[in-house]
Amino acid sequence: MRHALPRPAWGPTGTPSDIMKPADILVVLAITLIWGLGFTLAKLGFQDFPPILLTAFRYLITAAVMVWFVRPPWALMRRIALISVICASINYSLIYSGLAGVDASTAALLIQLEIPFAAIIAAVALKEHLGIKQLFGMALSFVGTGFIVGEPKVQENLFPVFLLVAGAFCWASGQVLVRRLGAVDGTALIAWLSVFGTPQLFLTSFVFESGHIEAIESAAWQGWLIILYLGLVMNGLGYALWYRVLARYPVNVCMPYQLLVPVITVAGGVLLLGEEPTLLILLGGAIVIVGVAVITIEMPWERRRRESRG
16 A cells, blocks of 8 residues: 555446456556555655655645546535545555554555455445455454564564554545545546645644655655655556556456555565565465455355345
8 A cells, every 4th residue: 555545445347347458467467566666665765755744745746747637526525525634644644654664565564454444344334244255354364464463573663563554444444435425536536635635744744743844955866756656656657547447347357466566565675675574474464465365356156146136
């Protein structure tokens, strides 16, 4: 995270095609690579910028570029402004601050809890039905998280873990508000969340972080390139491609590919950051991903039952 907005739970429902064309498969794989490397590169960016300040610059770049290419959803602006507090300001302040204290691979696996959290909140707030399959997936996700948190290296400092889990919960809460917006262009939503989120994140950074001027003056060119990647490639290009694919295929066809995002982040952490995730973390992460898959992937019999209900 995906996923701030590490991976959306909204967007067009797509056309009724269950077979994705090879070209679109390549596009989806490119999206997973773009998002998967985001966490790894953000971790590198912390060498030049405090976490929340880095996030603020990321959203500034996204807003400055994308807002000119979308139609403003004027009727929804107040609600989008509220959502930006949860999904942009609070969410990413928590997640990036937590990421600063743990390995990128560990963080990427922990924030997968956003999926079971979203299912729970939707059941409570939207009265959505939770079946045995979804409950089993949630149980797996929480068991896997227990394995990760049980790792002695993680046990040494649990505060970043708390921040990451809280950030995942914020993301999940925001999705309920997003779904209540109804039909809204996803790219416009990202653009205006960035517009509203940018000043909030700068203010949050100035309150909770220090050394802003020094960081800006001494930042290496790699740090600025990372900000451009996060703002333009990860937020801008990544979501533009994602919504293009969602317009062609059902969400259930697209979502399984997103399970590769934490896998790519783990690989990026090992290759680019020299991280060495332990067997316990990898085992816990695998269980979490399986749990998320159980929750998100719709089985044929589930689809038939849903369609029979109209």
